[in-house]
Amino acid sequence: AGRLHPTAEAGPASMGVGGFTVLTAANGQGSDTSRVELLYVLDNRTETLLVYGVENQTDRRMVLLGGGDVDPRNYGQTERARLFGVNPFLDSFEINAVRHALSVDMPVLAICRGHQVLNVALGGTLVQHIDHHMRRDLYGQDVHEVAIEPDSALAAVVGTTVGTNSLHHQAIDQVAPGARAVARATDGTIEAIEVPDAPRVLGVQWHPELLRHR
Numbered sequence: 001a002g003r004l005h006p007t008a009e010a011g012p013a014s015m016g017v018g019g020f021t022v023l024t025a026a027n028g029q030g031s032d033t034s035r036v037e038l039l040y041v042l043d044n045r046t047e048t049l050l051v052y053g054v055e056n057q058t059d060r061r062m063v064l065l066g067g068g069d070v071d072p073r074n075y076g077q078t079e080r081a082r083l084f085g086v087n088p089f090l091d092s093f094e095i096n097a098v099r100h101a102l103s104v105d106m107p108v109l110a111i112c113r114g115h116q117v118l119n120v121a122l123g124g125t126l127v128q129h130i131d132h133h134m135r136r137d138l139y140g141q142d143v144h145e146v147a148i149e150p151d152s153a154l155a156a157v158v159g160t161t162v163g164t165n166s167l168h169h170q171a172i173d174q175v176a177p178g179a180r181a182v183a184r185a186t187d188g189t190i191e192a193i194e195v196p197d198a199p200r201v202l203g204v205q206w207h208p209e210l211l212r213h214r
Contacts, residue, residue, distance in 0.1 A: 061107045064094060064114025066207060069170055072128060075120050081129035084169075095121040107200035112168055115203035119193060124176030129169055130189065146191045146206070152182035153199060154192050164191065164206035171205065 068085020072078060074095060094114070098121040101108050110118040116126055142163030148155045172190040175181050183192035183204070195201040 062097065062101045062109075064098060064108065064110040064117055064203075066112035066114065066167070068113065069128075070113070070116055070120055070126060072126070075125040077125065077128070079128070083128070091117075102195070102198050102201065105198065105200070108198075108202070110201075110203035111209070112205060112207055115193065115205050116170060116172060118201070118203040119172045119176045119179060122176030122179050122195070124172060124179065125174040127171045127173045130171055131169075142211075144185050146183045146185055148183040148192065152180075152192075153194055154182055154202060154204075164204075164208075165210055166205075167207055167210075168205060 067090070068087060069083040071086050071088055071091050072080070072083075074091055094117045098108060098110070098118055100106075102122075108118065120126065143166040144164065146162050146164050148158065148160045148162065150160050166185075172181070172193065175190065175193060178197060179193045179195050181190045181192070182194050183190070185191050189205070191205045193203045
């Protein structure tokens with residue numbers, strides 16, 4: 001109960017669903033505390049391998065990555081703008097993954113789409129399209145500044161102002177109950193959220209892994 005995937009006792013186990021392959025593998029031998037279970041999703045179309053979580057009894061963490069748009073039905077809306085890369089299976093998988101992570105106090109870093117999935121999983125909504133925030137030509141550069149709440153966990157790491165890239169055309173609209181907007185762009189777009197009751201959970205709208213000059 002409460003697990004996202006079956007334990008792979010001997011080598012990896014996989015399941016194909018909706019253009020994706022879900023694969024689990026257990027690494028390590030001996031006691032349960034030395035076993036590390038990895039959960040992957042392979043996009044069969046692009047052959048992109050995504051690592052979603054690392055878990056044993058002493059070390060649990062999750063990264064929710066970027067990707068296509070979240071189906072608006074997940075937050076009680078119909079399609080109101082042109083959407084890209086919607087995949088109902090991946091939506092369901094990630095929404096349930098983040099709910100599981102919070103239920104077991106797993107640290108979560110949610111990036112771009114992951115930031116939006118985190119908000120939707122907790123009951124929030126999205127703006128289906130915003131202009132001027134998709135700058136793929138400047139993916140590794142600062143596009144705009146983000147103002148960060150001084151009392152946030154994010155500010156303790158990066159300060160109260162940071163330059164970020166911008167690779168999205170959707171954004172958080174209504175912040176989920178139990179979450180808090182802690183960073184905004186100059187036009188008011190929500191750029192980061194935290195969950196006060198889960199202080200090791202953070203969502204950011206930008207892609208920090210692409211800002212290699214930092």
